[in-house]
Amino acid sequence: MMSPSEPTSLFSNYSVGNVFFDEMFRPDGTPRNACKMLHDALNDISIEEMRTMQEHAERFFLHEGITFAVYGNDGAQERIIPIDLLPRILTPKDWRILDLGLRQRLNALNQFLGDIYSAKKILSDGIIPTDLVLGCPQYRPEMRNINHPHGSFVSICGTDIVRTFGGFKVLEDNLRVPSGVSYMLANRQAVKSSIRDLFRRHRVRKIEHYGQALRQTLVEMSPNNKADPCIVLLTPGTYNSAFYEHLFLAREMGIELVQGEDLSVRRGKVFMRTTRGQRQVDVIYRRVDDDFIDPLVFRKDSLLGVPGLFSAYALGNVTLVNAPGTGVADDKSVYAYVPEMIRYYLSEEPVLANVETYLCRYPEQLEYVLDNLDKLVVKTVGGSGGYGMLVGPHATVTERAAYADVMRENPANYIAQPTLDLSCSPCITTSGVAPRHVDLRTFLLRAEDTRIVPGAFSRVALREGSLVVNSSQGGGGKDLWVLSK
Amino acid sequence: MLARSANGLFWMSRYLERAEHTARLLITQFEAMEDRSVEEIDLSWRRIYLAMGRPPAGGDLSSNVENEDFMLMDAYTLADDLTFELVNSDSIRSSMYFARENARQIRNVVGRQFWTNLNSAYLELKNSRIEYIWINKPKNFYANQENNARTLSGYLDSSMYRDDGWHFLQMGRFIERTQLIAALLVSQIKVFSTDFNHQDSTWISLMVLCNARLAYRRQRSLFSINPRHVLEFLISDTAHPHSIHYSIERTIEHFAAISTGEARAELTAISRQLKSQLRSVKKNWRSRSMTDVQICENLQNLLSSNRETYSEIESAYFFN
Known part of the structure; x- marks a missing residue:
């Protein structure tokens, strides 16, 4: 028993449970081998010191303008994504599995996209139901028979991974305009400057070359292998919640950050308005959703896109990264078939498992889901950001009943998954250091080569017991250290 | 260079120049309040508003120029208007706000150090209030604002x-x-x-x-x-x-x-x-x-x- 005057160590009140995998501790409460040095060093720091460092880190975020926009009744507000300074550690072995599994998955997903927009063999062979793919709102018939350099429809991928006692599992593949990489890099910067000595003592693999790797990927995506292509990043503008990231990436790569109004299409080519006239653009890293990129082809009311852009792209005069229509492969129903895609295209067993998924489009699975709503998490197939989902165990009977009624109206719009035993990691909270649920978003790049930086944006559900890690739902982030040995 | 970026740089620089100028106007005004006649102080406020081509906050300045209390009250209101009023496009806050908004869109061009300093200067200004400045050496506050704007221009001069x-x-x-x-x-x-x-x-x-x-x-x-x-x-x-x-x-x-x-x-x-x-x-x-x-x-x-x-x-x- 400690006397009231005795200073408490950082982990003195930390409780390790048996239900969730703890990233730092074994079930018996001793630190895992890879985390021992970090644990022991942190134990010498008081919670007050840690909180002071945390405040400094938050101030750093605010002054650097590492913010995202939140819109409410009182207009847009700039907010920082809360950072938790206690890093999460992955061993070289952990990372080898992820690296292998993620490359395998992205390869298969790209082959799938190339296939469904051309021969559709996977559909005719009955591996995936045709209506599931062709009826998906994210399937773009306009993409039929359009070739992409290196067969890379998805060049930039952000895959969400969770860990349970059963190992790593893929929660979802973000194949349209995945965000978060700037927060991975900002978290690293903040953590490095806050606990510099600790960082130095660990052999943490570097992630700072992401900007170069991204630029090289975009260069490789240029039409006709042009040696020095003109690359731009297309942003919806300052009001987009990820605008900071768009700026950050443009700066890291040394490319222009453009909005729709800066571009125009003439004779099937895309031009950028410069102070010295029009300059042809070869590669567009677009952070604008499919629906808005070209009002002549997609949404007519879009003010964010460029009229004629899709035609220039279809003619092969400009590359759009990622390609339009990639959303069909990260649709939550199609997700359930990714292990089958891997077997079909690569003749390999998946390295990373999926989360068990029920497709409510099938009556027997719908029935099971409705009977077990209190145990399941239900999501809309095209949803993201944690919006529109039902976390069954946390919902009231009335909420579940209301949600079931809505599901019955359009069952194909829903999938369900068991409540995941997301792993926990120590976090700084108002009541000391306590376990909070975490996942991680990895960032893969694919063109001529596939590149993956050894790191991730580890998202944290900051509320006690919460499993929702999305930043739009109050989640935060922490640095992830991939050890080199 | 992208035309929109050029426009952003052009206007960012104009707003920084304006912020520096308004800060200097207020430094001079507070210096005048130390030892000049009420009449001269009143005329100096007129000089400022006439140069800006806008009416003074709270209406005409033709108050009782002999009354020291009126002079102080007017100074409080006018300094607030020229420092914090967002609808006054010449106020320091407004100029810094627009300098920052322009810089925010071209952060990939202006460099990180410049942006961080501009952002910090703006956030500090945004969190200030005339009542705090008034009791804490207003001249120093405006000297800081002038320095901030000059330092920011200096960053650009030395790094761009x-x-x-x-x-x-x-x-x-x-x-x-x-x-x-x-x-x-x-x-x-x-x-x-x-x-x-x-x-x-x-x-x-x-x-x-x-x-x-x-x-x-x-x-x-x-x-x-x-x-x-x-x-x-x-x-x-x-x-x-x-x-x-x-x-x-x-x-x-x-x-x-x-x-x-x-x-x-x-x-x-x-x-x-x-x-x-x-x-x-x-x-x-x-x-x-x-x-x-x-x-x-x-x-x-x-x-x-x-x-x-x-x-x-x-x-x-x-x-x-």
């Missing part, structure tokens, strides 16, 4: 690559400076006239506002201040960075750098217009026999011509 972006930034700075100085001189003449009785202190404060006190002394070595000499110095001196002549000359240089190698007719017209402005500054200040009214007319013509030049630059480069 000398490409088109740099030249647009400099054009923004010098076009804004030309307009601010010309407008200030017009209001100085209208409020005080060149033969005003208690003129020394007001003409000295004008020089402080234009960063010219030291330079003027070194050049003129005069024991007493001659308003005509001060005006001549601020308009036609070729070496003082806050003179109209110097500002137009730099605008011409930077414009030439941007337009080199381009044969567009509209660019030739802009160049001709700028050179004509410079000629008029040189020519008109050879004659010291002009009346105050004539000086003001000349300066106002220069202001209109300068604004027109900006519109032409805008259509030639930013919205082409």
Whole structure:
């Protein structure tokens, strides 16, 4: 028993449970081998010191303008994504599995996209139901028979991974305009400057070359292998919640950050308005959703896109990264078939498992889901950001009943998954250091080569017991250290 | 360079110049409040608002100029208006807000250190209130604001690559400076006239506002201040960075750098217009026999011509 005057160590009140995998501790409460040095060093720091460092880190975020926009009744507000300074550690072995599994998955997903927009063999062979793919709102018939350099429809991928006692599992593949990489890099910067000595003592693999790797990927995506292509990043503008990231990436790569109004299409080519006239653009890293990129082809009311852009792209005069229509492969129903895609295209067993998924489009699975709503998490197939989902165990009977009624109206719009035993990691909270649920978003790049930086944006559900890690739902982030040995 | 980025640099630089100028106006005003007559302080507020071309916050300034209490209350309201009022496009906060908004969109061009300093300066200003400043040495607060704006320009001077972006930034700075100085001189003449009785202190404060006190002394070595000499110095001196002549000359240089190698007719017209402005500054200040009214007319013509030049630059480069 400690006397009231005795200073408490950082982990003195930390409780390790048996239900969730703890990233730092074994079930018996001793630190895992890879985390021992970090644990022991942190134990010498008081919670007050840690909180002071945390405040400094938050101030750093605010002054650097590492913010995202939140819109409410009182207009847009700039907010920082809360950072938790206690890093999460992955061993070289952990990372080898992820690296292998993620490359395998992205390869298969790209082959799938190339296939469904051309021969559709996977559909005719009955591996995936045709209506599931062709009826998906994210399937773009306009993409039929359009070739992409290196067969890379998805060049930039952000895959969400969770860990349970059963190992790593893929929660979802973000194949349209995945965000978060700037927060991975900002978290690293903040953590490095806050606990510099600790960082130095660990052999943490570097992630700072992401900007170069991204630029090289975009260069490789240029039409006709042009040696020095003109690359731009297309942003919806300052009001987009990820605008900071768009700026950050443009700066890291040394490319222009453009909005729709800066571009125009003439004779099937895309031009950028410069102070010295029009300059042809070869590669567009677009952070604008499919629906808005070209009002002549997609949404007519879009003010964010460029009229004629899709035609220039279809003619092969400009590359759009990622390609339009990639959303069909990260649709939550199609997700359930990714292990089958891997077997079909690569003749390999998946390295990373999926989360068990029920497709409510099938009556027997719908029935099971409705009977077990209190145990399941239900999501809309095209949803993201944690919006529109039902976390069954946390919902009231009335909420579940209301949600079931809505599901019955359009069952194909829903999938369900068991409540995941997301792993926990120590976090700084108002009541000391306590376990909070975490996942991680990895960032893969694919063109001529596939590149993956050894790191991730580890998202944290900051509320006690919460499993929702999305930043739009109050989640935060922490640095992830991939050890080199 | 992307036309929108050039526009952002141009305007960011204009707003920084404006923030620095307004901060200097307020430093001078608070200095005046230390030892000048109530009448002179009142007239100095008029000089500021007339230069900005807007009515003072809370209406006309024709209060009881003998009453010290009124003077203080007015100063509180007017300083608040010129420091924090977002609808006043000349207020320091408004200028810093727009400088930051422009910089926010071109952070990939201006560099991280500049952005972080601008953002920190703005956030600090945003969290300040006139009531705190008032009880905590307001002059120091405004000196800090002036320093912030100067330091930010210094960052750009020392770090920016000398490409088109740099030249647009400099054009923004010098076009804004030309307009601010010309407008200030017009209001100085209208409020005080060149033969005003208690003129020394007001003409000295004008020089402080234009960063010219030291330079003027070194050049003129005069024991007493001659308003005509001060005006001549601020308009036609070729070496003082806050003179109209110097500002137009730099605008011409930077414009030439941007337009080199381009044969567009509209660019030739802009160049001709700028050179004509410079000629008029040189020519008109050879004659010291002009009346105050004539000086003001000349300066106002220069202001209109300068604004027109900006519109032409805008259509030639930013919205082409």
